[in-house]
Amino acid sequence: MSDDCKKMRDVIAGSVADATHDRNEEQLRAHLDFCAACRDYLRALQQEDKWLTGYFAAADADTPRRRQQVCQAIERVETSQQTDKLSIWRGIMRSRLSQAAIAAAILLAVAVGVSHLGGRLDGTGVAWAGVAERLGRIQDYTYRQRQIDSSGVETPGFELKQEWEMRCYYSCQFGSRWDQYGDMGLIGQYYTLLEEQQLVHVYPGRKTFKRRSQPLPQTMPRDPIGEIRQILAEPCVKLGRTTIDGVLVEGIEVQGQKVGIVRLDDAVSRLWVNVETELPVQMEAEGKRQGSDAYVRFVRDQFQWNAGLTQADLTPVIPADFTQEDWPADNGAARWDAAVAAAEEPMAVDFSPLEELGLLNDDPTPQPPAMALTGMKAIQAAQDEVMSVWPKYTDLRNALRQELDQKLNLESCSVDDLVGLGILLREKYWDAGGDLSPTGYRYGYMARVLLELAHAQEPNDLTIGDELVETIMSVETMRVGEDFWPVLRELRAVQFRRTCAEVEHGRQPAWVDFARGCDLTYLWSNRRGAAEGVHVVDWLIEHAQTGGWTAYLDLLEQIRSQLAQGRGLGYNIYTPAGSTYPEEFRYGGRLPSFRGPAKRAVIPAHPLEPRAAQAEK
């Protein structure tokens, strides 16, 4: 069977399943004209449709009898078993909500029914093919964009709901402007100026702006018209009619994310078009944020097509008292690419010291369960299954310490020995299958014992604290248990106090301070810890310029406002490596600073992060 036939058989199965799903009808008809096999396939499916209709109609034919039997059974129910359900039933029918729901259902049924007849109320349908053509004649437009984040179940005990809003202005001639709003009003204005070939960002809150010249493409990045065209090109389901802000619209839905920037899993996108003008009124996408339980919904609405924008609308207005921030042309992208490429190279680790010290298991290296590392849900389910049956660290700690003492004579080990060996054992843990290995936890727990000893000896050494945090996160995820939360919080809190003191005495803040602060913000980010969380974020904001994490300033300001209002934070401030590393889904459910195995750790958290420079070497 040719690829064309395979594709067409999908279309045939779809068309038999839903007659309204006819967007490929012409293509199908052309194919059937010359392909006898597919004609037979269509005929067979149509015949089966008749059988199915008859089969289910027969199954349904007895419904009145069965319903009667149920009613008789209800009559036989002892009166004593019944409570005052009459009032509840009256509630059902008296409820205005119920009446409204019934009315809405009737309206929906009418609207959907009309759509299924293939027409609109006046007897015609939206000419979807013409929508793209109409958009081609648009010179400028404005719209509102909203992103609604909901934390889902990732963080037990509270749920975040946060809304971001942008007002967007696009002009084929002048460029674009995005005004971003948060809880405290206008956060920033982002201009892309085509004539000047410049990007300009203005931050009213902190009275700064930055400007950079760079070659710009003629087509706008993230141009919603491009996204609309993508939706129109996909196989879709027609959603029928409804009204949005009093406008009669007709909708389609496609699978996959076509709207918005943040990557989503299991996403669907919808497009609603004005029945009269046949121009988009609303586009939306929703799904789970990739690699987490957070649920995200994008909505673009309030479109004004051919809005008559002038150059003045797309010229930055920068008050005289605003100061200019640095915006180097080198944003680290090249170093980022090099680091990602390096991560793809095999990275051999020498475990022979562990063998010499008798720290390797007697049995062969345990292998992780055979599974394809594809798909977040499959990986997380496997992790949860494996890690939930591990013994607890606290139950094994003393026995492991005794064992290590026998083999290493711990008192004779220097702090450097303990740290070096701990890091090597942690790497062996990952090598043995890590959080997908039923037995590899032993290496991770031994690493933790050694690093706890080192930390006890040198509590003020921030690097040892980092390695201990990293090790605890390696053998725990936040999905499986939360016993270790207070431990991590205490470790990070001690480091934070130390960092504040050091910076106050003249030390330059560094990226690692940012990473620790982000961890602590997350760890404090429940309602009880709101004040502490705000304090940490304030410090991060105050030192963003000197520390080099100004790229996160807007986000930090949002988070501060959120925490100050007693609302939780259901996501990490940054996620290292994004989705560039093939096994990335394994590393969810941990704090922002988490690096994972050495191979993964070389990928920087951000183009400006120093690990990128290390990878270059």
Added chain:
Amino acid sequence: MNDRTGENAFRAGRRSDRAAYAALVERHYRRVFAVCLGMLANVQDAEDIAQETMLKGLQNLRTLARPERFEPWILRIARNQCLDLMRRQKRAKTLPVERKPTHAAGTHQNHDLERAIRRLPQELRLPLTMFYFERKDVVRIARILGISPSLAYERLRVARKELHELLTQGDCHE
């Protein structure tokens, strides 16, 4: 659901509790049965579980916090009852009893079709059943099943392809 049914049910509700509930049965039984049939792929099991569901609904009506949400509530009970039965059958390590169709022709063709439907995975079988019970309205099926219309459509498409495979392989034996 229509106005007339609602009106009758409302009147019944004034007369007596059981009569009021009978009106709810009148309105919702068919859909409950369809969900049970979609999950269990056996008319007699579906009949039994649909009846149990409606009785359980009567017993637990007072726990329904939002009366206007009766339909999703009763459908959830139906699904849970079906899952319970499937677990019981699994524990008993007995295959579903092959019962001859009590409805319609009982022809060889129908028998093959029933076997093929039974071999579909549940996530495909349920939307397929609902499709024929709900007059082929994909948007409504999606609403009932709590999934997006495009996902409902996709499942229907795959269900039709797999069903065809099963029927043409002639290997519909369980």
